[in-house]
Amino acid sequence: MQDLDNLSFDAQHIWHPYSSVKHPGQIHEVVSAQGVHLTLSDGRKIIDGMSSWWSAIHGYNHPELNHAAKNQIDDMAHVMFGGLTHPPAVELARKLIDITAEPLQYVFFADSGSVAVEVAIKMAIQYWFAQGQTQKQKILTLRNGYHGDTFGAMSVSDPENGMHNLFEQVLAKQIFAPAPTCLRDEDWQDDDIAEFKTLIETHQHELAAVILEPLVQGAGGMRVYCPEYLRQVRQLCDQHNVLLILDEIATGFGRTGTLFAYEQADICPDILCLGKALTGGYMTLAATLCNDKVAKGISADNDGVLMHGPTFMANPLACKVASASIDVLLASDWQNKVKRIEQKLLTELADYQADPLVKEVRVKGAIGIIELHDMIWEQMTWLPKFIVDQGVWIRPFKNLIYIMPPYIIQSDELSQLTSAMGKILVELNNRNS
Ligand SMILES: *Cc1c(COP(=O)(O)O)cnc(C)c1O
Helix, strand or coil: CCCCCHHHHHHHHCCCCCCCCCCCCCCCCEEEEEECEEEECCCCEEEECCHHHHCCCCCECCHHHHHHHHHHHHHCCCCCCCCCCCHHHHHHHHHHHHHCCCCEEEEEEECCHHHHHHHHHHHHHHHHHHCCCCCCCEEEEECCCCCCCCHHHHHCCCCCCCCHHHHCCCCCCCEEECCCCCCCHHHCCHHHHHHHHHHHHHHHHHEEEEEECCCEECCCCCEECCHHHHHHHHHHHHHCCCEEEEECCCCCCCCCCCCCHHHHHCCCCCEEEECHHHHCCCCCCEEEEEEHHHHHHCCCCCCCCCCCCCCCCCCHHHHHHHHHHHHHHHHCCHHHHHHHHHHHHHHHHHHHHHCCCEEEEEEECCEEEEEECCCCHHHHHCHHHHHHHCCEECCCECCEEEECCCCCCCHHHHHHHHHHHHHHHHHHHHHHC
16 A cells, blocks of 8 residues: 555545545545645646635635634634633624624534534424424425435435435435526516425425525536525415525525625525535534524423534634634625626626537526536546646536636636636537537
């Protein structure tokens, strides 16, 4: 084993996301990262179009985030959160309560997005339990959703492209409404919510909550939908006594053009999940916020306690970097940056709409998506190398070629990403013919 180089050792011993150790596929080694660039072990610098899965919104190696981490590590890297608190947790909770909707006043720090979703589901079920409504334990959600890889989160992720077939016997049975299709409020028709409406009416007696990703469904299909859908969902949840959980783990912190996507619908969830860009992509941390009704309601019978408590809950290093990341974001001209990215994506991706392989081009905030007619799994043998050879890092999946770059990306760098997306199309066309 000693004489294996890193890539060979990796291929033989290390799992990557959704991978097989038998057919590990093409992997590139990153040795450092700066701004929007990843430096590979062969010396090449490539432009990151993925923000390390929505998270590195300020780019890499940011001086203020580095400073926060370095300072905090000399005070304390970690301390347990049971019975103890610390300034980084309090500071971050203050900021989160401050920047989210006014009713969200309580913060649970979780260690990853999936765990934040588990906690949200627990909050909802425990809330109804404490009200004596022990039959309200199911979750209504949308097809094409993605909420994480733990069991509760998997149970509410898309039943077809998720992992339901593998884990059918162990996954909680949830209720699925069709994915929203209406793109713009101007085109809204009451039919767009009809099936959701029927489901919430029929199942209200057993429903604890609705969970969904507001405005943009991420890993479950990169789909975009209109704010009116969210307003209708909020109304129906109120009417039928069902809590509303918004999963803003991908959309949070400016990605869709507002700090949080729910702002565009002018609604407020009962429970909100945050993660990914929370620490500016530095380390893992997530948060589940909730309103007074849920927080106090869990303890309605006085001895009810929220049953969750991870070992690394509210890790001080992560909290400190998250606070710094929020400061950097708010002090930056992020609205204009996201708007400029959006405008450029709209212009530069529009050209690809006419390509015979392309089903649809979609842009929302700093997210650009090309949906193809066909899946590209088989192309994954040559595609990663082809993409890196274009000087960029884009990771297509299923039938989607998409980017969500760091907000700090410069205009010419963004053009390099969009033209690489075009070159992928050309190459796919060439290999198809
Ligand atoms: C990534 C993601 C999650 C899961 O977060 P992890 O940190 O990967 O566990 C949950 N919900 C949404 C919307 C996500 O994009």
